[in-house]
Amino acid sequence: MSGLVERFGMWLVRLIVGKLPNFAKVLEQVLCEQRVSQIREHAITFMLECLRHQLVTLNARLTLTDLRANLMLLQPNGNLRMVYTSGDYSLMEKQLEWKEGIGCCGMAWARKEPTVTDAEDTERLPPSHKRVVQHVQSVLSVPLRRRTTGEWIGVLNVDALKPLEQSCLDEPEVRDVVVRYALGIELLL
């Protein structure tokens, strides 16, 4: 029975490819794009992991569990949302959307410059956001552009569960490392 289904499937594919010559090309393109997308995901996640490891080596007061990194991309509705992450993010954090000017990512997006926030900013967030991210004590966000077109497409964020005084996310050396990784990630987007 399964052999019959398999033969029917092959006949159907041959028929479609024969009648629609472009179908094979489109199918190949779709499969290729899927593979490229998978490779991109692995590469960006790996870079976020490397970024966290490098930042931890710069600051003896931080451990990997204190520090997380994520890449937010602009959504069709104009908000930012996490697409790639490294570290222990809850599902609610991953699903949260950020408007321009709200939170560190939103401020970096509005200013188009690296931006740092501390717990004082977390306190001022709208209740819906504060409830989800109130454990975050400091954040550094760097906006990203697409290399090919130059358009702004997202924000690279590093956040710490410790205050700025301990996380040192406001130090120029830390900012330089994050900007370097942001440029590297821009090459992949």
Next chain:
Amino acid sequence: MTELMAELMGGAKKMSEVKRKSHLVEVKPGVYGFTDSEEAERRIRQELANLYRQNLELWQKIGHGNSSLWRETEALIRWLENAKE
């Protein structure tokens, strides 16, 4: 002694705050920007461009890759060297 320690600790805290604020600009309470953002991005882009340039020169010297790869790397270097608009 305790008062002296507290004073010293307070002094140290103030010093660290001054150090922190000197390269930061407060955008609004709890939100800071860096005073040298543009210069830093330009510097980092140039550092990366130099690295890619060294790589490209080595590739061309040892015949690694092909002209297509070299052209792509040249384009990448130009993109890195272009300052933020």
